[in-house]
Amino acid sequence: MREISSSITFEIVAGETVPMKVTRSTRLAVSGGAVWVTRSDDVEDYWLEPGKTLRLRRGERLWLSVERGTQARVAFLVPTRPQQKALNWFARVGERLAAWLRSGWRTV
Structure with missing residues (x-):
C-alpha cells in the first residue's frame, strides 16, 4: 500500500489485502477502481464501485482488496x-x- 497524501487516502494494488482498524466513525469513499470490503462482526462482504461510500463504525476491523490487474484509491472521510x-x-x-x-x- 502506498500513501497518497498526508490525509487518509491510500492506493491499493492488485494482490494486496489491507487490514485496517477504524478508530472513529467515518465514511469510506472509493475511486479509481472497485474495492472488496470485509468487515468484522458482519456476515456480508461489500463490493464498492468507484464513487460509492460505506459508513464505518468505530472499533470495527476491515480488510480491503481489489480485483486482479486493477488498483483503487480509498479515502476515509471523517464527518x-x-x-x-x-x-x-x-x-x-x-x-x-x-x-x-x-x-x-x-x-x-
Whole structure:
C-alpha cells in the first residue's frame, strides 16, 4: 500500500489485502477502481464501485482488496463533529455582530 497524501487516502494494488482498524466513525469513499470490503462482526462482504461510500463504525476491523490487474484509491472521510459545527456558527455570528458594531469599519 502506498500513501497518497498526508490525509487518509491510500492506493491499493492488485494482490494486496489491507487490514485496517477504524478508530472513529467515518465514511469510506472509493475511486479509481472497485474495492472488496470485509468487515468484522458482519456476515456480508461489500463490493464498492468507484464513487460509492460505506459508513464505518468505530472499533470495527476491515480488510480491503481489489480485483486482479486493477488498483483503487480509498479515502476515509471523517464527518465534522456537531460541536465543531456549533463553534463555527457562533464564530460567524460573532464576526457579523462585530462588523455591525464597527458600522462597517475594519480594524487594522
